[in-house]
Amino acid sequence: MKTVMLIGAGGTEMLKLMETPDPILKGPLDVLVRIHASGLNPVDYKLRRKGGFYPNRFTTYPWVVMGPGVVQAIGEAVTKFKIGDEVFFFNGGMGGDEQGNYAELTVIHQDYLAAKPKSLSMVEAASVPLVWLTAWEALFDRYSLQAGETVLIHGGAGGVGYIAIQIAKYAGATVLTTVSSPEKAEFARSLGADHCINYKDENFVERVLELTGGKGVDVCL
Numbered sequence: 001m002k003t004v005m006l007i008g009a010g011g012t013e014m015l016k017l018m019e020t021p022d023p024i025l026k027g028p029l030d031v032l033v034r035i036h037a038s039g040l041n042p043v044d045y046k047l048r049r050k051g052g053f054y055p056n057r058f059t060t061y062p063w064v065v066m067g068p069g070v071v072q073a074i075g076e077a078v079t080k081f082k083i084g085d086e087v088f089f090f091n092g093g094m095g096g097d098e099q100g101n102y103a104e105l106t107v108i109h110q111d112y113l114a115a116k117p118k119s120l121s122m123v124e125a126a127s128v129p130l131v132w133l134t135a136w137e138a139l140f141d142r143y144s145l146q147a148g149e150t151v152l153i154h155g156g157a158g159g160v161g162y163i164a165i166q167i168a169k170y171a172g173a174t175v176l177t178t179v180s181s182p183e184k185a186e187f188a189r190s191l192g193a194d195h196c197i198n199y200k201d202e203n204f205v206e207r208v209l210e211l212t213g214g215k216g217v218d219v220c221l
Contacts, residue, residue: 001104006048014048015102023099023107028077030107033087038102039066039126041159066090067101068116068125078110086116090129128163135164138221139171147172149218152208156193157184164221165191176211178204 003020025032044064068088071081081087091112092098099106116125139145151168155161156177168175169192176195179185185196197207208217 003103005102009049011049020103022105025073025075025107027109028075029110030075031071031078031081031087031110031113032073032105032107033067033069033089033113034072034105035067035069035101035103036122037068037126038064039129040064041066041130064100064102065092066126066129067106068120068122069106072105074110080110081113081115086122087113088116088120088125088129089113090133131159131163132167134160135167135221139164139168139219143219145171145173145219148174150174150176150212150215152204152217152220153177153193154221155179156188156191156196160221162188162191165193169193176208176217 001020001022003018005016005018005020006014007016008014023032066089068086071083071085071087074081074083089101089108089112091108092100092106116122120128139151145151145168151164151173153161153164153168153175154177156165156175156179161177165175165177165188175193176197177188177193178197178199179188180198180200182198185198188196195211197204209215
């Protein structure tokens with residue numbers, strides 16, 4: 001298969017297109033996926049760049065952690081997916097023992113896969129998993145956000161923030177968010193934010209207290 005390998009710390013010249021052996025199923029719950037897109041996050045370029053932002057996590061694997069694709073083969077005990085299913089995932093890369101996703105094929109345990117939403121293209125789906133998991137873990141695994149509560153989401157137009165707004169609104173929360181421009185405020189409102197605070201123009205703490213009648217918020221992300 002074609003694979004983009006990171007051969008050393010540095011600029012983009014350290015990314016090399018190579019031919020590598022196709023991965024194979026190693027366990028009964030493994031799934032072979034043909035990758036259609038690779039999602040890049042800030043952590044990916046920080047890992048790559050000269051100086052070693054994460055020196056203990058350096059790897060020569062194709063290290064990108066996110067990707068969507070189509071199931072090509074399944075292990076004998078796989079029950080959640082079948083050949084031909086469209087999936088997306090966060091798996092491998094960043095110095096772990098598993099292959100990342102800057103390649104044509106990868107093998108993933110079925111528990112680390114999810115069905116790709118039909119409303120998303122493969123390219124769009126490649127941008128979702130890490131920010132979605134970050135927002136979900138913060139709001140629901142760590143806090144257990146409930147309907148009727150109020151949440152302040154900093155950076156509502158950012159990668160995690162724009163997802164957090166949507167899932168907080170879906171859960172029935174009132175959403176306050178900080179932004180840095182009118183354009184970003186308009187974007188955040190389009191996602192469901194109830195109140196947008198431009199922190200460049202006003203003190204967000206004072207504005208939050210004003211908006212909540214002095215109570216404050218239940219949780220801040």
